[in-house]
Amino acid sequence: MNKNLALLPKITLWVLLALGIVFSVLFYVGGSAGTLEVAGDYLDIPKFTDAFLTWNYILLGIICLVTLCVVIISFVQKFKVDRKAAIKSLCIVCGFVLIAVICWLLGSPEKVDILGYEGTDNVGAMAQMTDAIMYFTYILLAGVILTIIWGAIYTRRK
Numbered sequence: 001m002n003k004n005l006a007l008l009p010k011i012t013l014w015v016l017l018a019l020g021i022v023f024s025v026l027f028y029v030g031g032s033a034g035t036l037e038v039a040g041d042y043l044d045i046p047k048f049t050d051a052f053l054t055w056n057y058i059l060l061g062i063i064c065l066v067t068l069c070v071v072i073i074s075f076v077q078k079f080k081v082d083r084k085a086a087i088k089s090l091c092i093v094c095g096f097v098l099i100a101v102i103c104w105l106l107g108s109p110e111k112v113d114i115l116g117y118e119g120t121d122n123v124g125a126m127a128q129m130t131d132a133i134m135y136f137t138y139i140l141l142a143g144v145i146l147t148i149i150w151g152a153i154y155t156r157r158k
Helices: 002-029 049-081 083-106 125-157
Strands: 032-038 041-046
Touching (some): 002 049, 041 049
């Protein structure tokens, strides 16, 4: 039984990879649902766009769920051994949550004009979420760049 349980993550990863490949192939070579005129050019509309986007939303949800579970399990394990280190890691997680909330508040729910798009996903909470993700990405990119610079300076000093 233990051997079969050990295979579960490997099988899950292979199934997710296979589904990702199938949805990607369907999106890129699955045909066209018509054309759209944008600034005088005719662009093909992929037939499986909704399926591809839904699959990406599912993957994003899985990533968020797994990350949350790992953080909670790690916190509980650290808390049993070293409470100070556990509180420090919890502060880091709270910092990320605070940054996410600030980015959400910075986002605008106003309509985003997209050429050729007539749906409702470019206004309200979806527009605000898009802005928040962009701000969060900018903040994380700046953090990575500052960390690289600080790491280089710190390494040269030692």
